[in-house]
Amino acid sequence: MNKVVADARTAISDVQDGAVLMLGGFGLCGIPENCIAALVEKQVTQLTCISNNAGVDDFGIGLLLKQHQVKKMISSYVGENAEFERQLLSGELEVDLIPQGTLATRCLAAGYGMPAIYTPAGVGTEVAMGKEVRNFNGKDYIMELAFEADFAIVKAWKGDTHGNLIFRATSRNFNPLMAMAGKITIAEVEELVPAGTLDPDAIHTPGIYVNRIFQGVNYEKRIEQRTTRTL
Amino acid sequence: MALNKEQIAQHIARELRDGYYVNLGIGIPTLVANYIPTGMNVVLQSENGLLGMGPFPLTGEEDPDLINAGKQTITTVPGSVFFDSAMSFGMIRAGRVDLTVLGAMEVSQQGDIANWKIPGKMVKGMGGAMDLVASAQNIVVAMMHTNPKGESKLLPACALPLTGKRCVKRVVSDLAVLDIRDDRFHLLERAPGVSVDYIRERTAGELVVPDEVPEIQF
Numbered sequence: 001m002n003k004v005v006a007d008a009r010t011a012i013s014d015v016q017d018g019a020v021l022m023l024g025g026f027g028l029c030g031i032p033e034n035c036i037a038a039l040v041e042k043q044v045t046q047l048t049c050i051s052n053n054a055g056v057d058d059f060g061i062g063l064l065l066k067q068h069q070v071k072k073m074i075s076s077y078v079g080e081n082a083e084f085e086r087q088l089l090s091g092e093l094e095v096d097l098i099p100q101g102t103l104a105t106r107c108l109a110a111g112y113g114m115p116a117i118y119t120p121a122g123v124g125t126e127v128a129m130g131k132e133v134r135n136f137n138g139k140d141y142i143m144e145l146a147f148e149a150d151f152a153i154v155k156a157w158k159g160d161t162h163g164n165l166i167f168r169a170t171s172r173n174f175n176p177l178m179a180m181a182g183k184i185t186i187a188e189v190e191e192l193v194p195a196g197t198l199d200p201d202a203i204h205t206p207g208i209y210v211n212r213i214f215q216g217v218n219y220e221k222r223i224e225q226r227t228t229r230t231l
Numbered sequence: 232m233a234l235n236k237e238q239i240a241q242h243i244a245r246e247l248r249d250g251y252y253v254n255l256g257i258g259i260p261t262l263v264a265n266y267i268p269t270g271m272n273v274v275l276q277s278e279n280g281l282l283g284m285g286p287f288p289l290t291g292e293e294d295p296d297l298i299n300a301g302k303q304t305i306t307t308v309p310g311s312v313f314f315d316s317a318m319s320f321g322m323i324r325a326g327r328v329d330l331t332v333l334g335a336m337e338v339s340q341q342g343d344i345a346n347w348k349i350p351g352k353m354v355k356g357m358g359g360a361m362d363l364v365a366s367a368q369n370i371v372v373a374m375m376h377t378n379p380k381g382e383s384k385l386l387p388a389c390a391l392p393l394t395g396k397r398c399v400k401r402v403v404s405d406l407a408v409l410d411i412r413d414d415r416f417h418l419l420e421r422a423p424g425v426s427v428d429y430i431r432e433r434t435a436g437e438l439v440v441p442d443e444v445p446e447i448q449f
Contacts, residue, residue: 027279028295028302030296076356076359077357077358078356079355080302088354089354095354097347097348097357099357099361100320100358100359101317101324101359104315104316105320107317108317119365120365120366121365121366122365123395123396124393124397125361126393127361168296169297170277170280170281170298170299170313171296172280172315173316176315177317221295223293223298223304224298225301225302225303227287227305228289229287230289231289
């Protein structure tokens, strides 16, 4: 049951051009920094990235965008990235903007083995165009399909050799959902411990969903909007 | 005098009730947190996975793993809880959030709202706004009454791509408080010193004006 691989480079070694990737994180919080760096180094292209945001110009998925490795983004909010907006408006990049709850629940559906969900988000808007709308108890809902992704790449706080994961604070966000939803799930963790060390009651993602895990290094954990108060 | 952004937030804070779970959007709505009455129990939901959001941290105490939906560093209050994004929108969809406050580029007299896209110009995305407006029972919009060109943002019909249909019940702008029902705007209160005619001229949608329109008191 040992899921441990050496490092990010090994973990993503079979990601091919044209792959569909899920990348965890909200803004720059809880993003798989090590794997993104390895994907940049590997120079795979034509990627489809499912991720709530697209990073900033010089960090996160922004690093992949800068090298034109991304063909399509599926996200809910991309307002922090000028290069993204430039590539989008010039037609170099495809983008599918979807409601944040829909994004999360399409991951959930994949991880729970359900083909589709019904959600009221986007009824009567352009998000509903071309989709089945069904009325339940007097209210309209859009049918949205479970995601299919070749790889889910997530970042956890702690993980064990069996691939069990624990997330910290709001860096949890999409990570446990995507961890359940990839054909192959790769987890990078701040602290890798032997199986049996973590409290079974405290584990957020059971290792059955995780195929590869490694101890991450040199986390920058950049803060996007540093806001403070004074006493 | 038209209200400033702080005053809009301060006035919206009057919608808060003891025991409410509240989601505040980015911009003016975030400021509402500064005006929760002392002694009132209100729990703030941040849709990136937190119930019990506290104030910004002191300098040196910022935690990169702890941010709000606007990606700002924040703190938690006692009794807070973290969860994943699916559960976050699950509680929104299931109607557990008592009050949602968000901004808008346009609102129509039917209660439609547009706030996520300007075709050809700005493509930032809807984030969680479409989920929130589709499910929340109690939605208050905080917005400026007109755009920088002086054109009304309260319209007979939205021109921009919609975020949601028939969902907005109340608007608090810099000029007035209005309810939306029966496909019309109903003027409830006006900013101090702002006349009904001034509001009428800047409201493109159909406006119902009662005999008495009190000034907002602070």
